[in-house]
Amino acid sequence: MTDPNCPTTPPSAIATPIRDRWAELHAAAVSALTEAVRHEPGGEPIDFGEFLASVLETVAANVGSVARLVAGRSNSNEAACIHSLAGGESATPEWLAPGRSExxxxxxxxxxxxxxxxxxxxxxxxxxxxxxxxxxxxxxxxxxxxxxxxxxxxxxxxxxxxxxxxxxxxxxxxxxxxxxxxxxxxxxxxxxxxxxxxxxxxxxxxx
Incomplete structure (x- = not known):
């Protein structure tokens, strides 16, 4: 069940090629995250919240800032959730840089x-x-x-x-x-x- 504070709405109003690419990226992300949830080393589930936060922190480092993650709609409920998970106000360039992978x-x-x-x-x-x-x-x-x-x-x-x-x-x-x-x-x-x-x-x- 989706958290009502973090709704997900596909970009239905945008051009078809962009919407198709959005769908491809969405499917790839869902597949990767589903696999992560099902990964149970030693028979125990992973801390998925920590895993997801780590992913978002690395993505923020790769694009330069947490603000870049939420640039599409920075005042939304989703943006608030992402901002918090990716490090929030602590996510300065100094804090993000060591985790950059690109x-x-x-x-x-x-x-x-x-x-x-x-x-x-x-x-x-x-x-x-x-x-x-x-x-x-x-x-x-x-x-x-x-x-x-x-x-x-x-x-x-x-x-x-x-x-x-x-x-x-x-x-x-x-x-x-x-x-x-x-x-x-x-x-x-x-x-x-x-x-x-x-x-x-x-x-x-x-x-």
């Missing part, structure tokens, strides 16, 4: 960052611009490595350079809060490289 991609919209600091693509000789680009990229990547280790991430973390302004705008929005956290740290840590001609890792330190 790689993290950190966007680097380098020309936007340069522009915000008054540096244009045509400032000085091309060789000097390219050198500054390479130095900043290296410092940014080094900072991402430092913060990834501090957060306890054990999955691959890569930096993806973005040149499309629209994509850069979306990246700045930070849908993946863990990736956004790494990006914000790297921007701050690599800021000195914008003003110097020193080592690519100037200003990047391990705490």
């Amino acid at each position: 790689p993290v991609v950190v966007p680097l919209d380098i020309w936007d960052i340069f522009g915000n600091n008054g540096i244009g693509e045509s400032d000085g000789p091309l060789s000097k611009t390219l050198q500054r680009y390479q130095h900043y990229t290296a410092a940014f990547e080094a900072a991402v490595v430092v913060e990834s280790a501090r957060l306890g991430l054990t999955v691959p973390v890569t930096v993806q350079t973005i040149t499309d302004p629209e994509m850069a705008l979306r990246a700045a929005g930070g849908a993946d809060a863990i990736a956004a956290r790494l990006r914000a740290y790297a921007i701050e840590a690599a800021a000195r490289v914008l003003l110097t001609e020193g080592s690519p890792t100037d200003g990047v330190t391990e705490d």
Whole structure:
């Protein structure tokens, strides 16, 4: 019997291809969870509540935050249940990061960052611009490595350079809060490289 506080309503009003995919995902989730409930090591049932909470915590880590889990309807009864099971207010990026099971991609919209600091693509000789680009990229990547280790991430973390302004705008929005956290740290840590001609890792330190 379904808990009246956590009703489940299929998306009947949306387009057929999306509804079909929803049905496929729903069936796969039901199958996996049913198998988990029937798994009785030593003849004893598992703690299904703990199992489900652990699954939701990992999913939240993979998408960056608990808020992402309930973004479709954050004020619903279902959202309140999910939010609580997935860690609630305790589920910060620091708390979620060690449990992440999927790689993290950190966007680097380098020309936007340069522009915000008054540096244009045509400032000085091309060789000097390219050198500054390479130095900043290296410092940014080094900072991402430092913060990834501090957060306890054990999955691959890569930096993806973005040149499309629209994509850069979306990246700045930070849908993946863990990736956004790494990006914000790297921007701050690599800021000195914008003003110097020193080592690519100037200003990047391990705490």
